[in-house]
Amino acid sequence: MDRILKVAKRLKTFTLEDIVMYTGLDMEIVKEFLESSENIKALDDKFEYIETMQFEDKFKMIDKNIPSKNSEITLIDVCEEFLKIKYQTL
Secondary structure (H helix, E strand, O other), X not given: OHHHHHHHHXXXXXXXXXXXXXXXXXXXXXXXXXXHOOOEEEOOOOEEEOOOOOOOOOEOOOOOOOOOOOXXXXXXXXXXXXXXXXXXXX
């Protein structure tokens, strides 16, 4: 089914027949996959590929010279720690 997603991603907006033509798969298999896929949105007689972005909301900063207090700290905490170190070296 990776072939279907690959073709859909390139076409962005497409019909069921477009996917069948480009992949060479059976129409029923393609139809079932398109209807159940999270990345595909059905429009009137067409389909549209929706990119789902995945991201982490926390950053991990690892520095061998600084003993780690908590590996899941916010970006602001990282910046404050960096400025403290920078200020001490000046």
